[in-house]
Amino acid sequence: MGGVSDSRALVRLLRDPAAAREVEDWTSLLAIARAESLAGTLAIRLRGVAVAPPVERLLDEARQAAERQRTEALWEAEMARRALAPLGVPVILLKGTAYAAAGLPPAEGRSIGDLDILVPRDSLPRVEAALLAAGWEWVKEDPYDDLYYRRWMHELPPLIHRERDRMIDVHHTVLPLTARPRPDAGALVADSVALESGLRILAPADMIVHAAAHLFADGDLAGGLRNLWDIDRLLRRFGEAPDFWPALRERARHHGLEAAVSRAVRLACRLYATPAPGGWRGRKGADAAFEARLLARDGWGRERRPLLRLAFYVRSHWLRMPPPMLARHLWTKARR
Numbered sequence: 001m002g003g004v005s006d007s008r009a010l011v012r013l014l015r016d017p018a019a020a021r022e023v024e025d026w027t028s029l030l031a032i033a034r035a036e037s038l039a040g041t042l043a044i045r046l047r048g049v050a051v052a053p054p055v056e057r058l059l060d061e062a063r064q065a066a067e068r069q070r071t072e073a074l075w076e077a078e079m080a081r082r083a084l085a086p087l088g089v090p091v092i093l094l095k096g097t098a099y100a101a102a103g104l105p106p107a108e109g110r111s112i113g114d115l116d117i118l119v120p121r122d123s124l125p126r127v128e129a130a131l132l133a134a135g136w137e138w139v140k141e142d143p144y145d146d147l148y149y150r151r152w153m154h155e156l157p158p159l160i161h162r163e164r165d166r167m168i169d170v171h172h173t174v175l176p177l178t179a180r181p182r183p184d185a186g187a188l189v190a191d192s193v194a195l196e197s198g199l200r201i202l203a204p205a206d207m208i209v210h211a212a213a214h215l216f217a218d219g220d221l222a223g224g225l226r227n228l229w230d231i232d233r234l235l236r237r238f239g240e241a242p243d244f245w246p247a248l249r250e251r252a253r254h255h256g257l258e259a260a261v262s263r264a265v266r267l268a269c270r271l272y273a274t275p276a277p278g279g280w281r282g283r284k285g286a287d288a289a290f291e292a293r294l295l296a297r298d299g300w301g302r303e304r305r306p307l308l309r310l311a312f313y314v315r316s317h318w319l320r321m322p323p324p325m326l327a328r329h330l331w332t333k334a335r336r
Contacts, residue, residue, distance in 0.1 A: 006304070007032050007225060007295040010042070011271050014229065017045045026055050031301035033062075036225045037111040040066030044109035066109045073097045073112040076166045080115060081199050083134035087126050092118040092192045092200040094171065094210065095230075102201050105233035111226070114158070114167040118202075120189055121172035128156060128170070136161050136168060153177065174210050175218055176320050181256035183213065204238040205251040212264035213257050220309070220316040221293045225271075228294065231264050232272040245277050267291060 010032050013019050023029060033039040043062035051059070077097050084091050093101055096112035119127050136159040150156070154177065156170040173185035188210075192200040202210060208231060215227040238244050252261035267290060268274040269281045293312050296305040303309060 007297045014042060014045055015272050017049050020046055020049045020051055028299035030058060032297050035297055035301035037223055038226050040109035040111055041229060069112045070100050073100055076115045077101060077199060080117060080168060081197060083130050084127060087130055089119055089123040090189055090192060090200055092202060094118055098201045101195055101199060105237050106230040114169050116169045116171060118171045124172055131159055135163055174213055179320055181217055183255040183257060205248045208234050208248060209252050209255050209257050209261055212261040216260040216263050217257060217319055220312040224294045228268055228271065232268045232274045235268060235274050
């Protein structure tokens with residue numbers, strides 16, 4: 001592993017920490033890891049691996065930063081729990097905070113930003129009022145943005161706590177209401193799993209369905225290597241159960257996300273050597289383009305391949321809303 005020209009070197013090192021002895025350009029590798037929000041994850045993977053002292057110092061700083069983020073994320077989840085407990089509604093943690101709260105493998109060194117929660121849609125007015133009363137306030141005060149979120153999105157407009165400066169995204173489903181797939185939000189809530197704190201997390205199959213939806217059905221794949229790593233870690237944890245893989249297939253089909261889940265598993269197998277049954281592996285359709293998008297960074301950590309990135313940016317908007325609505329939305333944004 002000599003010079004670094006794209007993110008493939010980072011992928012290889014995450015997959016096989018012993019490859020660290022072949023790294024020549026740690027500056028580029030760490031720049032890419034930071035850009036992909038994988039510096040803490042890489043540092044955990046390389047714990048105990050012999051590297052040069054300056055590199056080890058940087059890795060140790062990344063481990064400490066990840067641990068601080070984990071502590072802050074869990075505290076913010078506890079603050080949300082206290083604010084919402086009187087309502088008696090299920091509050092389901094999503095993404096990084098869910099992994100940390102449940103002690104799941106993706107949490108090891110993971111960068112965690114906003115607090116994401118899922119609540120039943122009919123409880124949104126009460127949840128919103130309780131959070132506002134507890135010190136959160138609106139980030140977006142523009143009337144168009146507020147209406148757009150409430151009418152078409154899968155979440156309330158983002159909120160930020162006035163004292164702790166931490167954001168919370170309150171979801172009522174996992175994809176925009178205008179998206180072509182329509183996941184069964186009621187089933188996500190009904191089958192969620194309670195933690196000792198009283199908060200909840202998604203069921204194992206639903207957790208992977210959500211991660212795949214977020215990666216392949218709702219965005220332009222920016223920072224996608226971290227999300228794909230989450231999927232790899234979850235599949236390694238849950239995939240040993242004899243009935244897991246048929247259940248995952250059925251659950252993905254139920255939510256209308258079988259294509260996204262299948263692509264997530266195929267690419268996790270290809271990039272991270274995720275163990276999966278034969279029917280889940282291989283390469284299909286546009287997988288090569290998705291892989292190229294995931295790896296599109298240069299040795300400075302900057303995004304490269306601008307035309308490919310533009311194509312995925314357009315795709316992300318195409319998936320989110322029908323063409324007439326997309327045209328109106330972009331026109332409104334452009335005028336403002």
